[in-house]
Amino acid sequence: MTEYGRGPGPEPWHPEDPQYGDQGWTGHEAQQGQMPYVGGPQQYQQQFQQEQQPYYPQQQQPGQYPQGQQAPYAQQQQVPYPQQHQQHQQHEQTYGGQSQGQGQVWDTGQANYAGVQQTTDPYATADPYAGADPYAQQQAAGYPGETPDLYATSEAFPPPRPPGQRHLDTEEAWQEERAADEAADSFLAGGGSDDDRDGAGGDDGGRGGRRSGRSGGGKPKKRSGMACLIASVVIIGVLGGGGYYGYSYLKDKFSSAEDFTGAGIDETVDVEIPKGAGLGQMGRILKDAGVVASAQAFVDAATANPKGKSIQPGVYPLKKKMSAAAAVEVMTDPSKLHVLTISEGMRNATVYEAIDRKLEKPAGTTKDIAFKQAKTLGLPAWANNDPKIMDPLEGFLYPMRYDLSKDSTPESLLKQMVKNATDKYAELGVEGKAKELGLDNPLQVITVASLVNAEGKNHDDFRKMSEVVYNRLKKTNDITNRKIEFDSTYNYITGKSEINFNIAEARAFVHPYNTHNMAGLPPGPIGNPGMDALTATLNPDHGGWMFFVSVDGDKTTFTKTYDEHLKLVAEFQARQKQKNGG
Structure with a gap:
């Protein structure tokens, strides 16, 4: 088969x-x-x-x-x-x-x-x-x-x-296929009649007619003019957008940048320049704030100014609609920078006055807040452990630059300064090293650092200066009898910074902070020490130094014996008489 x-x-x-x-x-x-x-x-x-x-x-x-x-x-x-x-x-x-x-x-x-x-x-x-x-x-x-x-x-x-x-190829499958085709035709062609969708097969025409229409044997499907209209709009949009950007590019490339004239209108805005910003970013920030007409004008003006590349980050009070050159002139003047800089060793009294001045507050506003709200400003638990302290925030307003804004207040600035100081002290491990240095508590570490910062001139001086303090605090010190005898403590009490004062009067003046009269350390810091003074205090020189004198006002000379010290004192006094015409 x-x-x-x-x-x-x-x-x-x-x-x-x-x-x-x-x-x-x-x-x-x-x-x-x-x-x-x-x-x-x-x-x-x-x-x-x-x-x-x-x-x-x-x-x-x-x-x-x-x-x-x-x-x-x-x-x-x-x-x-x-x-x-x-x-x-x-x-x-x-x-x-x-x-x-x-x-x-x-x-x-x-x-x-x-x-x-x-x-x-x-x-x-x-x-x-x-x-x-x-x-x-x-x-x-x-x-x-x-x-x-x-x-x-x-x-x-x-x-x-x-x-x-x-x-x-059942009737149900064919109906589903037809419905899908009709949906696609309606979307692409924008709708249409049954004849448009069914082609030469009429309303139905049987499956044979439908298949022949799909295979190209029937009449082609009609398309609505909506598809052509949409395509035309898209093409026109692309050509128009490309022409606009091309025109903008050529205009920026070959024409001068837009710029205002004059020092601006009577409307001031605070503009903050972030760290690491280049001239282009600065120009865009100023343009968005309405200060300059274009970023390119600012870049051109800053490039032409010899100080243009030295613009510092910070907050600048600027006028609206300023010329780019006028904006650069203001921003290259450090005094115009809307910031507050706390220098190393600066006393709190000076900081309070600077805050009032920068924020345009009445004199004494910041000091009053500091004394009344000291417990709510973020001080560490080991601060203010002596009732004789003159200023509870002394030593805790960390020295650095603080950018000001329209939202800055005395309270916000004081909290930020205290936080920076507390974080830095924790980073250095002040609490754990107090006992190693022979001190009673962490606050005395900050006090020694404030004395070192007030008397020394550089980091090398700071290390030798801290050695002097530790040696004079020793119970075996029978030369000064544990008196530190720093002039800076007497000046702190009087609110002065004098070198020449009557030593006899200073020794007779009784005050907890007067180290010419009282033995040991003062109750608290006498300023806000910087990083160099802090690290030197934690790592003294260990050279056995007991005395120091700055004969010429620039260089500090350290000695180990009292006799060497007396010779340096005599030389210093002779220089002072000659300087004063005596």
């Missing part, structure tokens, strides 16, 4: 053929309901299994079908089971089956057929298709009683597809 549909021609079986069952991909009709005959059950069972095996092309054997003639079972009509058995028996009798093994009979394809020349060579092959067009539609020759070939007509079903590609 031969398996229909495995030749080079089209495969006739189709899942929707009403006259045939599910033939499967092999092209055989279903062998359902068959029961083995009595007396020969194995014959039809093996024949059925053989027909279901995959097809593999083999060499043509002698005695096969003549050229141009299809297999006799190509179009076998499905008939009841007894009739199938009868036809099978007739087929065996007609073509002659060859028996192999235990009486089982099947079609070997080697029987004598009409018009086929037999050969004795079992391996000789005859080309049954010689001279025939393999792609020509051949008329199927069936057996008597078979139905005509419905696949040769124009109404024939299309050839079957592999199982993985089979898809029943």
Whole structure:
């Protein structure tokens, strides 16, 4: 037997053929309901299994079908089971089956057929298709009683597809596909009628019309003018935007920058220049604040000014609509910078006055807040441990530059200064090193640093100066009897900074802060020490120094004995008389 549909021609079986069952991909009709005959059950069972095996092309054997003639079972009509058995028996009798093994009979394809020349060579092959067009539609020759070939007509079903590609194009699937196409057409074309969406197929036109329209066989779909309008608007927008930016670029490149004239109008704004800002960023900040007309004008003016590149970060009070040159002139003047700078060793009294002046507050405003709100400004717990302290914030207004703004207040500035000092003291480990230095508490560390900062001139002086303080505080000090005798403490009490004063009067003046009269350290700091003084206090020189004198006012000379010190004192006094014309 031969398996229909495995030749080079089209495969006739189709899942929707009403006259045939599910033939499967092999092209055989279903062998359902068959029961083995009595007396020969194995014959039809093996024949059925053989027909279901995959097809593999083999060499043509002698005695096969003549050229141009299809297999006799190509179009076998499905008939009841007894009739199938009868036809099978007739087929065996007609073509002659060859028996192999235990009486089982099947079609070997080697029987004598009409018009086929037999050969004795079992391996000789005859080309049954010689001279025939393999792609020509051949008329199927069936057996008597078979139905005509419905696949040769124009109404024939299309050839079957592999199982993985089979898809029943149902009405529901077609409707979903049509709805998706209509939605896409409506979005792209801006709507339209049913004719616009359905094309040449009319309202429906059947699936054949719809498919032919999609494949290009029907009338092209109409498109609304809205799509063209949108595309035109987009193109015009792109060309217009590119032209505008091109014009702006050429204008900035080859024309002079916009600029105001004069010192500006009577409206002041505070402009903050951040750290690390370049001239370009400064210009943009000023332009956004309404101070200058363009950033480029400011860059040009700053470049032309010799001091233009030395503009410091901070807050500047500037007029609106100033010329770029006028803005640069103000910003290169340090006195115009809206900042407050606390120098190393500065006393609190001076800081209070500076805050009042910068914030335009009445004199004494900041000092009054400092004394009344000292406990709420963020002081550490170890501060203010002596009731004799003159100023609770002394030593805790850390020296550095503070940028001011329109929101700055005395309270906000004092809190920021106290926080900076407290953070710095914690970073240096002041609390843990107090005992190592022979001091009673961390506040005395800050007090020593304030004395060192007031008397010394540089870091080397600070280290030797701290050594002097520690040596004079020792109980074994029988030269000064544990008196520090620093002039800076007497000046702190009097609010002065004098070098020449009556030493006898100073020793007679009784005050807790007067180290010429009282032994030991004063109750609290006498200023706000800087980083150099603090590190020198924590790491003294250890050179055994006990005395020091600045003979010429610039260089400080340190000595270990009192006799050396007296010689330096005499030299200093002689210089002072000569300087005063005496």
